[in-house]
Amino acid sequence: MDKATPLVADLLDFIAMDGCTDAQFDQMALRLFAHQLAANEPFQRFCRLRGVNARSVKTWSDIPAVPIDAFKALPLRCAPPAATDRIFMTSGTTRGGNTRGQHFHPLLDVYDLSMARNFAQRFMQGTERLPMGILFPDEVAMPNSSLAHYLDLAKSAFGTGASQTFVTPQGMDLDGLWAALEAAERSGEPYALLGASFSFVHVIDALREQGRSFRLPPGSRILDTGGYKGQSRELPLDAFYTELSQALGVPRTHCTNMYGMTELSTQFYDDGNASVPSVKSGPHWIRSRLVDPVTGRTVPAGERGILVHCDLANFNSVTTILTEDVGLDAEGGFLLLGRAEGVEAKGCSLAVEEFVRATAA
Numbered sequence: 001m002d003k004a005t006p007l008v009a010d011l012l013d014f015i016a017m018d019g020c021t022d023a024q025f026d027q028m029a030l031r032l033f034a035h036q037l038a039a040n041e042p043f044q045r046f047c048r049l050r051g052v053n054a055r056s057v058k059t060w061s062d063i064p065a066v067p068i069d070a071f072k073a074l075p076l077r078c079a080p081p082a083a084t085d086r087i088f089m090t091s092g093t094t095r096g097g098n099t100r101g102q103h104f105h106p107l108l109d110v111y112d113l114s115m116a117r118n119f120a121q122r123f124m125q126g127t128e129r130l131p132m133g134i135l136f137p138d139e140v141a142m143p144n145s146s147l148a149h150y151l152d153l154a155k156s157a158f159g160t161g162a163s164q165t166f167v168t169p170q171g172m173d174l175d176g177l178w179a180a181l182e183a184a185e186r187s188g189e190p191y192a193l194l195g196a197s198f199s200f201v202h203v204i205d206a207l208r209e210q211g212r213s214f215r216l217p218p219g220s221r222i223l224d225t226g227g228y229k230g231q232s233r234e235l236p237l238d239a240f241y242t243e244l245s246q247a248l249g250v251p252r253t254h255c256t257n258m259y260g261m262t263e264l265s266t267q268f269y270d271d272g273n274a275s276v277p278s279v280k281s282g283p284h285w286i287r288s289r290l291v292d293p294v295t296g297r298t299v300p301a302g303e304r305g306i307l308v309h310c311d312l313a314n315f316n317s318v319t320t321i322l323t324e325d326v327g328l329d330a331e332g333g334f335l336l337l338g339r340a341e342g343v344e345a346k347g348c349s350l351a352v353e354e355f356v357r358a359t360a361a
Contacts, residue, residue: 020284029060039078042359049358065308065322067351071101076317079106088146090262111265114313122269132159135195181214190219197224215249222255237276265313281333285312293347
């Protein structure tokens with residue numbers, strides 16, 4: 001499949017739009033569902049077990065949600081394997097051991113447009129380019145990391161020539177980072193610092209040990225990508241953003257969290273973290289709902305549930321994914337409350353078992 005394929009070409013046009021109606025979203029979602037039902041054999045078997053077919057799905061919320069750990073169980077793909085595929089792999093640190101999920105991308109045009117359109121609006125907010133510091137290895141060092149690709153794309157598409165990556169296979173270049181932050185302070189020009197949350201914890205700790213801090217110029221902003229995954233000390237959200245703001249002189253209103261995952265091709269953002277948890281929302285080509293993981297039914301208004309995302313940029317795998325993240329509806333989006341535990345976690349595990357049974361049948 002290439003970008004000359006009518007479905008992909010139409011999807012690129014859809015993402016490039018300024019918005020869409022519910023009917024337009026459903027129309028594209030149903031086209032993608034029909035394609036994936038025909039071309040993605042494990043998904044086809046899963047739908048068959050559920051008694052779902054192209055005629056029974058009337059709206060995006062009718063599409064069966066594939067549990068996220070299914071990406072570890074079987075290759076969820078429509079296009080046949082090719083040497084030019086980009087394969088993004090999960091970290092392997094979720095429930096279920098060290099097996100790594102795989103997301104196959106026969107081309108990155110859709111992923112890259114999804115990222116760039118959303119990032120420009122939610123993080124850049126009308127600014128064309130900013131000097132950027134990246135606190136994560138680049139995709140040369142981590143070719144199977146969707147986050148490495150995401151941050152490299154941010155730097156190349158939205159960073160100035162002064163932008164740098166400060167994490168190498170040898171570790172974090174703190175001296176280089178301090179020099180860049182000092183230069184930003186002197187210049188008075190806004191600066192952007194982006195990276196994994198655990199990288200920022202290391203920066204906070206190093207600054208405290210050295211008894212120093214920075215006051216980045218007005219308009220500077222920070223983007224963290226959530227999660228510690230045992231790679232640093234863990235901080236409650238409120239303490240994290242307070243310490244981050246104090247260490248770098250960036251107000252919490254300009255500290256943005258990106259919520260994404262390898263199994264999706266679209267990211268969610270908040271509008272700063274003056275208060276936490278912050279409301280997350282996505283662009284017009286992704287929709288979310290909250291479900292009971294045991295029944296798969298949408299939970300009543302005001303109740304917490306497991307997040308299901310329908311990401312139209314997931315053209316080669318499955319659009320609709322049952323996560324293991326607990327959420328709550330909020331005005332303009334949803335609140336991310338953490339990982340499923342107890343009964344909710346058991347429900348997610350049962351969904352994975354159902355998928356495995358369906359595809360083994």
